Structures are given as C-alpha cells and as structure tokens.
Amino acid sequence: MAAQVRSTLGVQAGRVLRPIENGGEKAYLDLWTANRILLEAAGVTRVETAAICTACHVDDWYSHRLEKGRTGRFGALIAL
Numbered sequence: 001m002a003a004q005v006r007s008t009l010g011v012q013a014g015r016v017l018r019p020i021e022n023g024g025e026k027a028y029l030d031l032w033t034a035n036r037i038l039l040e041a042a043g044v045t046r047v048e049t050a051a052i053c054t055a056c057h058v059d060d061w062y063s064h065r066l067e068k069g070r071t072g073r074f075g076a077l078i079a080l
C-alpha cells in the first residue's frame, strides 16, 4: 500500500506516510491529509476535515478496525 501511495502522491507521500518501526515496508497513513492533497490536486478549493477518530468515539461512530469488522457501515453522498 505504501508503494501505491508513493506512486500516486510522488513527493507529497512524505507528508502522509509514517514508517512503522520494524514494520518493513509497512507505514501508517494520514488519510485525512492524503484525501486533502488529492482533492486539492483535482481543483477542490474548500476542504473541511472533521478530525474525529472513530475508534476513540465508538458511542457515536462505527470503527471497523476497533470493532474487528463486526460493526455498522457509513453512507455518504457528495453533490455539486
């Protein structure tokens, strides 16, 4: 996955990938920033990030990772 992020984001990949200690090629991904970079590259000028960690707020949100896949699903609609 990290290789694909590097391929897609080029020099910007360093902003979103943080190597996992003793993880080999594995890395943590800052998905919020990665999405912002891609949206801005596509011409979106106004990007807002909720900055809410679903795993820390499972009373309000679903967290696939924390709940090991036994949870609900989100839906989203985007329109101009």
Ligand SMILES: [Zn+2]
Pocket (backbone or CB within 6 Å): 053, 054, 055, 056
């Ligand atoms: Zn959290």
